[in-house]
Amino acid sequence: MTNKPSSLNNKSIVFIGFMGVGKTTIGEAVAKKLNRDFIDIDQEIEKEFQISTTEIFNIYGEKVFREKEKALISEYCKCPEKIISVGGGAFLQDEIKNLCLSECIVIYLHLSWEAWKERLDLIIDSRPVLKGRTLEETEQLFYTRQNIYASHHLKVETDQLTVDEITDRIVDLIQKTQ
Ligand SMILES: Nc1ncnc2c1ncn2[C@@H]1O[C@H](COP(=O)(O)OP(=O)(O)O)[C@@H](O)[C@H]1O
Ligand SMILES: O=C(O)C1=C[C@@H](OP(=O)(O)O)[C@@H](O)[C@H](O)C1
Numbered sequence: 001m002t003n004k005p006s007s008l009n010n011k012s013i014v015f016i017g018f019m020g021v022g023k024t025t026i027g028e029a030v031a032k033k034l035n036r037d038f039i040d041i042d043q044e045i046e047k048e049f050q051i052s053t054t055e056i057f058n059i060y061g062e063k064v065f066r067e068k069e070k071a072l073i074s075e076y077c078k079c080p081e082k083i084i085s086v087g088g089g090a091f092l093q094d095e096i097k098n099l100c101l102s103e104c105i106v107i108y109l110h111l112s113w114e115a116w117k118e119r120l121d122l123i124i125d126s127r128p129v130l131k132g133r134t135l136e137e138t139e140q141l142f143y144t145r146q147n148i149y150a151s152h153h154l155k156v157e158t159d160q161l162t163v164d165e166i167t168d169r170i171v172d173l174i175q176k177t178q
C-alpha cells in the first residue's frame with residue numbers, strides 16, 4: 001500500500017527497509033543535499049550506550065535495544081525537517097510505525113533479494129539479527145520483513161543504482177512532491 005502524502009511540507013523524512021539496503025548511507029547523502037540534519041537511530045543508540053549494537057544485543061539483550069529504539073524514534077520523529085534513518089527492525093513495533101506514518105514522510109528503500117545477497121558480507125559482522133542464520137533462513141527473514149515495510153508513503157527501487165543515483169532520485173522525488 002502506498003499512501004502518497006498531500007504535501008511534504010516541513011515534515012521529517014524517515015527511511016525504512018531491510019538491513020543493508022542503504023538507509024544510513026542514503027539518508028546521510030540526502031540530508032547533505034537538502035541541507036538538513038541527519039539522524040541515524042542506530043548511531044544514536046550506540047552513542048547512548050557507548051558500545052556497538054552487537055555488544056548491546058549481547059550484554060543487555062534485544063528487548064533493551066528495542067526500548068531505546070522506540071524512545072529515540074518517538075522523540076526525533078516529532079522534530080521538523082530532519083532526515084532520519086531507522087533500523088530495519090524498527091517497524092516491528094506498531095507504535096513506531098504508526099507514529100512515523102502520522103508525523104513524517106516514510107520512504108521505503110527496496111532492494112531485491114538477488115541484489116541484497118551480494119551485500120551480505122559487508123554487513124554480517126555488525127548486524128546481530130543476521131548472525132548464526134543460514135542463507136535460507138536469512139532469505140525467509142528478508143521476505144517476512146517486507147510485510148512491515150508495506151505501509152509507507154514513497155517507495156524507491158534501488159537495484160543496480162549507485163548511492164549518488166539513488167540520492168538524486170530521492171531529492172528529485174521530494175522536491176516534486178513538495
Ligand atoms: N547503492 C548502493 N550500492 C552499493 N553499496 C551500497 C549502496 N548503498 C549502501 N551500500 C553499502 O551497503 C552497506 C550497508 O549500507 P547501510 O547504509 O549501512 O545500510 P542500512 O542502514 O540500510 O543497514 C554499506 O557497506 C554501504 O556502503
Ligand atoms: O533489522 C533489524 O532488526 C536491525 C537492523 C539494524 O539497522 P540497519 O537496518 O540499519 O542495518 C540495527 O537496528 C539492528 O542491528 C537491528
Ligand SMILES: [Mg+2]
Pocket residue numbers: 023024025040042085086087
Ligand atoms: Mg543503518
